[in-house]
Amino acid sequence: MSSIRIVSFLILFASASTFTIFAQSPSPKKRPNIVYIMSDDHGYQAISAYGYGLNQTPNIDRLAKEGLLFTRATVTNSLCAPSRAVLLTGKHSYINGKIDNEAKFDWRQDNFAKILQAHGYQTALIGKIHMDGRPAGFDHSAVLIDQGEYYNPNFIINGKKQQLQGYVSDLTTDMVLDWIDNRDKEKPFCVLYHQKAPHREWLPALRHIAKYTQMKFPEPATLFDNFEGRGTAAKTAEMNILKHMNWAGDNKIPPAMMDELGLKEYMNWDKAAYTNNLGRMSAQERAQWDSVYQPIMEDFKAAYPNMSQQELMQWRFQRYMQDYLGTVAAVDDGVGKLLDYLQANGLEENTIVIYTSDQGFYLGEHGWFDKRFMYEESLRTPLLIKYPKEIAAGISSSALVQNLDFAPTLLDYAGVAAPKDMQGQSFRKLAAGTDSTWRDAAYYTYYEYPGIHMAKRHYGIRTDRYKLIHFYYDVDEWELYDLERDPQELKNVYDDPAYANVKSEMQQKLEKVRKEYKDSDANDQKFLPENKINRQAKN
Structure with missing residues (x-):
């Protein structure tokens, strides 16, 4: 047994007596296990199943071959910590309070892990969370501090800081497998398996550096x-x-x-x-x-x-x-190790495996790196899901699912009703192919301006064909894109007379969506930089 496995086992054994036992349904073994894999800043272009030809990710691709690939999954706020808060709460940033990377996240509010825990699931969070405070809703947590480190990183393991020797993606994977291995076999489990990579500053594992530094990659148009x-x-x-x-x-x-x-x-x-x-x-x-x-x-x-x-x-x-895709390679290795483990231990059929990222990322498109904007490369995120009991192999969906939907979806799979104040919706029936009904517009907000990268504040909606964005605060500008004719979003047609009817329809739809999600200009004002002191005082 590796040193990591020994450490993890001792931690789990020592803390086992503190676990709270909740009432379970009559047949807990029939409820699915959940492995939710989230990488950090992993653009969909860097997964070979999406067909962009940049790199090869054979293990992540297994999820597409054996399950469902979403081609237009999006986030509600393209920023690391806010995206994680949306995942946990099933609520938009202006509702859960985590509008940007600086705002505090209140762990006292409800999250789907707490709900699963209260219904007999054993839960764990391992890897990056990028939010202050001890994670609530998890029987076991081993999280990186802030952004974390690639080599010999520090973790906070059940409240105690510990430096581990090795490469972060491998350590995170090993701790996930150790936890699953040493779980209570009579209870279903949910583990959030959160990789640091491929977040900046992109230090690949030593086994990958010779190969990737010699590769030449196609430049985006x-x-x-x-x-x-x-x-x-x-x-x-x-x-x-x-x-x-x-x-x-x-x-x-x-x-x-x-x-x-x-x-x-x-x-x-x-x-x-x-x-x-x-x-x-x-x-x-x-x-x-x-x-x-x-x-x-x-x-x-x-x-x-x-x-x-x-x-x-x-x-x-x-x-x-070279460095970005080099870090992705170790993430892919970890997914392969996990899938092999589930198969070897008879867990494959009854385990939901999800792979996604906290948002998209620019891989040179528009000359950029990073994310933040509502433009496609940042807004869209990879999403692949495998669950042999319900999801057919090798299928795809263009539905506008969002990270807002993860919490209600996972609760649905566990047979637990989602709280009424969750704003997302379960895509379980959509994934199973039993119901094609879905939203026709995805809503987006972004608040971290002024700040690093200076992406201006904005909100907007994306439909099947069009995208409407309103930039505000120090500007008042609108952008409208026809994604069918202009997939690279190079021409703003907001003032084009030919799109007058489209503009009107999109503006009406935007107002309707904002009302449905309980957003407003008042929220925009509340979260302006000059109101930060007053907002903190109220909290």
Whole structure:
């Protein structure tokens, strides 16, 4: 048994006496187990089942081959912590209070894990949660601190800080399998298996660095987007790969080499990120890392003085993709390990396995990295689900499901009624193919402005064909996109006379949706930066 397995087993054994036993239904074994896998910033373009040709994810693809792939799943707020709060509560950010990464999350409010726990499920949260406070609703928790670290990371395990030796994606996977292995076999379980990767600053596992740093990836058609035909928001955002990505922390150029070449920090934590992230490695790990990355950086040092801005952008894009997709590889390894475990232990038929991300991510589209916007690459998230008892193999759905729907869906599978104040809806029947009725518009809000990357505040709706966005606060601008004719969202047709009827219909639909979800201009005002002190005082 590995050291991780020993530690996890001892923790579970020591805390077993504190677990609360709840009344169960007459046949708990018939209720499905739930494994909810959420990675961080994993764009759907970086899953080979979606057909973009960037990389290969054979294990995540197994979920598509053996279950259901959603092609237009979306989030309600494309930001890490708010997305997790929506997952837990089944409520929009302005209702659960976690509007951005800075706002506090109140663990006293209800969440689906608490409800499952109260109905006889044993529950665990393992990996990244990115919210302060001890997670409530879980018999066992082993969570990363804040964003977490890739190498030899610190975890808070049932309230106690502990540094574990190894690579974060592998450690998270092993702890999930240990917990499942040592669970009460007479009770159904639900485990939230949350990977840190592929979140910035993208340090792949050592077993993957030699391969991925030698790969060359296709450039998106909009890598050099000039944003003509769009408004202020896209033009002023600070997430351009050439202009705003960190040299050391992101591209792995050593700080001393930055100084030699006269490269300036864009963010004041650039060099510190490099030093701290690589400083966590053992001497042996660092030597292996340097043996691969040093020659790359020496080649760059020699080429840099004669590189054009276009060549520099292309170089930075490749460096970004190599490390980003390199971290995805270990996530895929973990999914394979989990699926093999479930199969080997007779758990496959009665276990729901979901794979998703907390939001989408820009992989060079529009010249960007990061997320935040309501544009497609950020709004859409991967979603694959396997449950042999109810879901046919190898099917897909274009329904506009959202992360808002996870809580009521998981409760539905467990045979538990969702609270009436949850705003999402169960997609269980949709997944089973027994009912095709679904929402015709997905609603979105974003609040973290001013802030890092400077994506302006906005809200909007996406329908089957169109998208309407309202940017507000320091601007008052509207954007309308015809996703059928303009899937890359390059032309705002809000003021195009040919779309006058569409604009009117979309505005009416937006107002209707806002009313249904209990959102309003008053909420927008409440969450403005100048009202932050008053809001905190009220809380």
